[in-house]
Every structure is written in structure tokens, then in C-alpha cells.
Amino acid sequence: MSKHLVLVAGNIGAGKTSLTERIGERLGWRTAFESVDDNPYLPDFYTDMRQWSFHLQIFFLGHRAEQHLQMATLPQSAILDRSIYEDAYIFARVLHHMGNLSARDYNAYRRLFDLVTRTLPPPDLLIYLKAPVPVLMERIHRRGRGMESGITAEYLTLLDTFYDEWLQTFDLCPVLTIQSNDLDFVHKPQHLDIVIERMQNLLHGREELVL
Numbered sequence: 087m088s089k090h091l092v093l094v095a096g097n098i099g100a101g102k103t104s105l106t107e108r109i110g111e112r113l114g115w116r117t118a119f120e121s122v123d124d125n126p127y128l129p130d131f132y133t134d135m136r137q138w139s140f141h142l143q144i145f146f147l148g149h150r151a152e153q154h155l156q157m158a159t160l161p162q163s164a165i166l167d168r169s170i171y172e173d174a175y176i177f178a179r180v181l182h183h184m185g186n187l188s189a190r191d192y193n194a195y196r197r198l199f200d201l202v203t204r205t206l207p208p209p210d211l212l213i214y215l216k217a218p219v220p221v222l223m224e225r226i227h228r229r230g231r232g233m234e235s236g237i238t239a240e241y242l243t244l245l246d247t248f249y250d251e252w253l254q255t256f257d258l259c260p261v262l263t264i265q266s267n268d269l270d271f272v273h274k275p276q277h278l279d280i281v282i283e284r285m286q287n288l289l290h291g292r293e294e295l296v297l
Contacts, residue, residue, distance in 0.1 A: 096215030099222035
């Protein structure tokens with residue numbers, strides 16, 4: 087069987103971790119997840135974004151580059167919860183847009199990001215999970231992470247806009263867009279079957295669909 091590297095992208099609360107876990111379990115793929123509970127900067131970042139934005143972005147750049155390279159060089163297929171590309175094109179851009187990351191720090195970060203990602207093996211597929219902002223807000227509230235209590239609908243809407251702009255020019259690999267509010271791949275195995283079927287079709291060049 088061919089080895090594949092798949093990235094799962096999407097806004098906060100879109101269902102990335104749940105989908106990554108279930109695809110990994112179903113297919114026997116290696117999985118890698120976003121550093122949240124053991125992230126040394128995230129609590130400080132949510133308390134004072136302007137003070138800690140640059141530190142957080144540098145931490146994520148190193149963390150995700152290490153993950154990406156490790157999963158890409160494994161002999162078996164792998165799926166990653168969030169991509170390194172989102173850090174620059176979505177989150178760092180939003181922080182700069184909101185005035186929480188200065189132009190000096192943003193430009194320094196982007197130079198380093200470009201240098202790091204230039205040497206990474208490209209993914210075989212990007213799965214983009216999309217859901218309406220009210221659905222994202224409800225999911226964030228339901229999971230009850232204290233550090234996420236300050237996330238607003240306006241912030242998620244801005245992220246959503248930048249995701250749409252990024253994916254218009256993303257060309258490293260095929261993209262499978264999934265409306266995650268329409269598919270309950272957590273509780274309904276048949277919905278997970280649909281996602282995996284479309285994913286496998288794209289990986290083998292048979293079709294390109296939006297779910």
C-alpha cells in the first residue's frame with residue numbers, strides 16, 4: 087500500500103481532533119495532534135495576546151515542523167491534526183491584522199516560516215473542515231477549555247475569512263472540503279465511511295469533491 091501524509095485543517099472547534107483520531111483508528115494510520123495541554127505559551131497568550139503572540143507562533147512553528155517531518159518520514163501513512171501552513175496564513179496573519187503582532191515580528195516570523203516550510207515534504211491531501219461560526223461557538227463552549235473562554239464570534243469570523251482566502255491559492259496538494267456541521271463522524275460510523283471514501287478517492291486521483 088502507498089504511504090500517505092494527510093493534514094486536517096480548520097477553524098477552532100471545527101472537529102479536527104475528532105476526525106484525526108477516528109481516521110487513524112479506522113485505517114491504522116499514525117496520528118499527531120496539536121500541542122494544547124502541554125503548550126507552555128497558550129495560557130499566557132489567551133491572557134495577553136499582544137505580549138505573547140510572537141513567542142506562541144515561534145513555538146508552534148518548531149512544534150509543527152518537527153511533527154510534519156517526523157510523520158512524513160515514517161514508513162506508514164499518517165494524519166496530522168492541524169497543518170503548519172495555517173500558522174502563517176491564518177493565525178499569524180490574524181494576530182498581525184488585529185495589532186497583536188507587530189510588523190517587525192510578523193515579517194521576522196514569515197521569513198523563518200518560509201525557510202522552514204521550503205524544506206518540508208508536501209502533503210498528499212489537505213482535509214478542510216468548515217462549520218458556521220455559531221456551531222463553532224457552541225462546540226467551544228461545550229468542551230469548556232478555560233483558556234478558550236475569551237474567544238469571540240468576531241474572532242472566529244475573521245479566521246474563517248482568512249481560511250477562505252488561503253485555500254483559494256493553496257496548491258501543494260488536493261483539498262477535500264467537509265461541512266462538518268452536516269456530517270457527524272463522531273457518533274455515526276456511516277458518516278465517517280463517507281469521509282474516508284472521498285479521502286481515498288482523492289488520494290488515488292479518482293475524484294475531487296466537496297462534502
